[in-house]
Amino acid sequence: MATLKVNGQVMTVDVDDSTPLLWVIREQLGLTGTKYGCGIAECGACTIHIDGQAVRSCVYPVGALAGDEEITTIEGLSEDGSHPVQQAWVELDVPQCGFCQPGMIMAAAGLLxxxxxxxxxxxxxxxxxxxxxxxxxxxxxxxxxxxTKKA
Amino acid sequence: MTTVPGLSRRGFIVGTGATGLTIGILAACGPGGKDAPAEAGPPPPEVNAWVHIGTDDIVTVRIARSEMGQGTLTGLAQLVAEELECDWDYVKTEYPTPGQNLARDRVWGDFLTGGSRGIRTSHDYVREGGAAARMMLVQAAANRWGVPVEECSAAKSIITHSPSGKTLRFGEVVADAAELPAPESVTLKDPSEWKIVGQSVQRLDTVDKVTGKQQYTTDMKMDGMLNAAVKAAPKRGGSLKSFDAEAVSSMPGVKAVVQVDDTSVAVVADYWWQAKTALDTLPIEWEDGEGSNFSSSAFEADLDAGLTASETFVGNQAGDVDAAFSNAAQVIEAKYNAPHQNHACMEPMNAIAVWTPEKCEVWCPTQNGEAALAATSEAADLPIQNCEVYKQLLGGGFGRKGASDYISQAVKIAKQMPGTPIKLLWSREEDMEQGFFHPITKAYCQGALDADGNLTGLKIRISGQSILAGIMPQALTDGADMIVFQGLLPSGVDARVEDQTIKYTFPNLLVDHAMRNPPVRPGFWRGVNANQNAIYLECFMDELAHAAGRDPLEFRLAHLKDSPKMATVLQAVADKSGWGADDGLSRGLCCFYSFGSYTAACAEVTVGDDGELKMHRIVAATDPGYGVNPQQIDAQVAGSFVYGLSAMLHQEITFEDGETQQKNFNTYNSMRIAEMPEVETLVMPSGGFWGGVGEPTIAVAPPAVLNAIFAATGKRIRQLPIKDQALR
Incomplete structure (x- = not known):
């Protein structure tokens, strides 16, 4: 059992403590914007925020959470795609296939x-x-x- | 879940007529009329096969090619919209399915998305589809008004009767238009009249990619769906001997452990992480086979022997090369190599399959929808009419997803669990081990210079692997793989490879191939053989220029007198970069012709005293004939450089005991933003031909950088990847 606060919502999931946060987010919580790319924290496709810091969720065991952290996924970065990074990404047509972009955007937003x-x-x-x-x-x-943009 | 529109019988008739030329071209290779696909929904109104317009004026353009990031969805829609005269703001796209294509006599033509052909081989019939639809809409309006059609015209989705000023929206006449016969002939606009084609419009598919809403196959959910993780024999030629299902059957979530085929086993569980965890602990015994002891280091000797072997396939021959070498004042020689590489798409291989005794449906990323449908039918052991494939956006393809191996696996698992949707996802490790690898080759380059520094003879011997021999032997030409010679072939000899010919003129030339095939499955990897052939030719041209004491730009241009288009792009990058400038940067050049486009690059680098390479900027130029969307061409150029330079810098798959030694990105690195040079793209369409965009430029970045490194250090790098070689 693990309790997490994701995109402002507190949720409890029945899952082994060793399960990587990535797979809890994708499978138990159904938030599929966050992607699996390597499973060893090399590629960053699984990047999310924990208390505003960019974290690679594919090697982060869900059991390591205290439960009160604010977890943000790409779905929760803004309500309507208006985060400055998202605005810039649309304006410049940054994504190609787009698969790595949720992680890339979360990494960029974490940096800023x-x-x-x-x-x-x-x-x-x-x-x-x-x-x-x-x-x-x-x-x-x-x-x-x-x-240069405001949310 | 994706909804799949069925297509009406009436639509078929109109669609067929409206794209008469398409049918004329494709009927010869099409499989002929078939029954409707298994999943035919309610018929939507459509003007013809390419265009559906709603009463709200929303235009849905059907796109046969696969979108994998290269922007073909947007580019093809621009071509249709241009002739349709619709408002670009109303344009959406959708994929017809391979089953629908089959049922409609391949009205959408070829679904295969590879070889940078998405636009260049379908621009004519998609534009004709748009033009025919426009003519039918305008005719419908003219009929309603009772006026001659010649007095009416369309622009921005509005039809206007000029004498009266009356207007109708497309959406108001679409139902009438769909009842009209298709025009007998259509006239396409002259490119000078284009308003949408040639514009840097934004992609149609960006917004959902920045919010996480964009669904890839692995993100789809279906009622009762289970997840599968798979493991195939890690050694080349290996097979599955046994596994102990009991050992994992009580692990959390595990529903089944199934043999997929002769070489692989899968665990099926509620969640993928559970399936993968169980698979990692599953005791499996493998059987060795042919190739199971294959070693890349041992294979070096085979490649080296090929460099001087007497039996070869000749790819290009001109003049009397032996005489040129006999009379040479100076002979220059160099040996280069290119290793195996994995595509490493960010989205690992995956597919969803549902099998029942009556039908089989698959949702998957694929570059080849029709081959995916055929593979589904075969794996499902069901007639093709009882199968359907719903193509999804690819998380990168690069040639890897032209193969259907992962689709067959998903179907074979689903077949053992009838009625249950099975989502198969490969781990990154599985993806690294079970690739269709970029072929391994070496080259022996020899040049003859006369006393004045003129290149009087050139020989390039390629030794190594043939992609066609490995996976498409039916495409060999009397045993020879002509694709091995990409970018080095003679012009005017073989129409199938005219888009891969050399643009230099050499008086005496011999390019030949000693085929040496390792037991490693090869594949088409973005740019294919242009990657290493450009290094072989263009790094060696640089060596020859220096040996002759001539400027590498002047030396190249001296051999491009018969190809003003190539000379133009080469001169453009040299000028833009400031070739010859004394500004502390070292520059290197490359020009190459592949996939029908003329491309060139000038790289600007520095190499520190400690040997640290810094790529500051690459100026690139491409002449693809027509530039449908310049900002997307720029994206493809810069993106292709990342793919090509990652290979040059870091990437090599090696085998020991038949198994890849690289299993993930920690040992098979891909370049990061810190290594990325600025890229300045000169889009220089000269008109009159249609060249590719996604692949051609990939070949020019590595040779330009390698030549710039030489300019900086005086040391040639001929062994790839650069990886941990000392640059000084």
């Missing part, structure tokens, strides 16, 4: 939570998500554009 004026160097150091379509040039532009 910590550092609203992130530089190129900050982006290089923090955004380590894999995108096989290769959207990086627009991801970088998108983060800079998001800095």
């Amino acid at each position: 939570n910590d550092n609203p004026d992130a530089s190129d160097e900050d982006i290089d150091a923090t955004i380590t998500n894999i995108c096989r379509c290769g959207t990086f040039t627009r991801v970088r532009k998108g983060i800079h554009l998001a800095k």
